[in-house]
Amino acid sequence: MSDREVLARLRAELGDALDTTDASLEAARADKSGHASIGRPLAVMHARSVEDVQATLRIASATGTPVVTRGAGTGLAGGANAGPGEIALSVRAMDRILEVRPDDLLAVVEPGILNADLNRALAEHGLWWAPDPASRDISTVGGNIATGAGGLLCAKYGVVRDAVLGVDLVLADGRLLHLGHRTVKGVTGLDLTSLVIGSEGILGVVVAATLKLRRLVPGEVCTIAATFTDVGTAASACSAVTATGLQPAIMELLDAAALTYVAAFISALGTFLYYVMLLLGNNRRDE
Ligand SMILES: Cc1cc2nc3c(=O)[nH]c(=O)nc-3n(C[C@H](O)[C@H](O)[C@H](O)COP(=O)(O)OP(=O)(O)OC[C@H]3O[C@@H](n4cnc5c(N)ncnc54)[C@H](O)[C@@H]3O)c2cc1C
Secondary structure, eight states, X not given: XXXXXXXXXXXXXHGGGEEOOHHHXXXXXXXXXXXXXXXXXXXXXXXXXXXXXXXXXXXXXXXXXXXXXXXXXXXXXXXXXXXXXXXXXXXXXXXXXXXXXXXXXXXXXXXTSBHHHHHHHHHTTTEEOOOOOTTTTTOBHHHHHHHTOOOTTHXXXXXXXXXXXXXXXXXXXXXXXXXXXXXXXXXXXXOHHHHHTTOTTSSOEEEEEEEEOEEOOOSXXXXXXXXXXXXXXXXXXXXXXXXXXXXXXXXXXXXXXXXXXXXXXXXXXXXXXXXXXXXXXHHHXXX
16 A cells, blocks of 8 residues: 555544654654664654554554554664654653552553653652653653663662553554553463563553552662772672662762763863853953
C-alpha cells in the first residue's frame, strides 16, 4: 500500500491525532543519543487514548507499516528514532494518573506522564515511585518501563523492574492485554510483565502501568565525602561500607579523570559568571 493510502487511512480513523508537520516529523527522527534516522517518518501519531493506540496498530499491521513507539525521546540508544516509511507513535499525551491507593501502595498511570510529575503528585499522599533515572524530569514512566531504567538510588531502592506490578499492553494487531497483578503477593502465572520491562517497545505498546509505591523516606539527607589516594583504595572503602550492613541511598565513586572534568567545569562557570557580573555592572553604570 502506498504512503498516501496509509496516511489517508490514519486520517480517516484518527483525525487530528495524525501529524505530518515538518517540525514534528523532524523531531521524531532523533532521541538524546545524538543520532538520527536517515530520514523523516511517514507520520507522527499523537495517541490520546488506548483506542487511538489500538487503531494505529491495526492500520499499521493491515498495511505492513512499521511503528516506532515514543515517550519523551530522552533515550540514549536510538530506540525511539523513526525513519522513512515508519509511523512514530507518541504516547506523550496519555499522561493521566488513573488511580492512587495509598493503603495498597500502588498507582495506576498512563504511559506518557513524566516521572517527576508523577512523583510530585504522589508526594501529596506521602508516597514515591522509586525509579529515578537522571532524566526523571524529562522522561516518561512508559519510557522508563520500556528501557528498564535505573537511577542513582537503585542500589538501595531498586530499578524499574522492582517497582512495576503490571502493565496494559497493546499488541501489533491491536489486541489489549492486561498483564501482572495488583498485589506484591500476586505471583501466579507467567511473569509476562517482566518480559515487557526493558523490551524497548518490540513486544507492544505500554498503555498503562500499575506501579508499586513506597512511603516517602523521612529525615534529612546526610552527605559524606571522602578522598582516597587511588581508585583501588576507594573501591575497597565502598566494599567495606557495604560489608558493615549500612545501606547508603547513593554511593558514588569519582575517579581522577571525573574530578578533573568537574574542576574544569566549575572554573569555566566561575569565569562565565565573573564576566556576566562585569557586564551587568557596566550596564548599570551606563544607565
Ligand atoms: C540527561 C539524561 C540522563 C539519563 N539518565 C538515565 C539514568 O540515570 N538511567 C537510565 O536508565 N536512563 C537514563 N537516561 C536514558 C533515558 O532517559 C531513559 O532510558 C528513559 O527511561 C527513556 O524514557 P523516554 O520517555 O524518553 O523514552 P523514549 O526515549 O521515548 O523511548 C525509549 C525506548 O522505549 C520505547 N518506548 C517508549 N515509550 C513506550 C511505551 N509506552 N510502550 C512501549 N515502548 C515504549 C521506545 O520505542 C524506545 O525504544 C538518561 C537520558 C538523559 C538524556
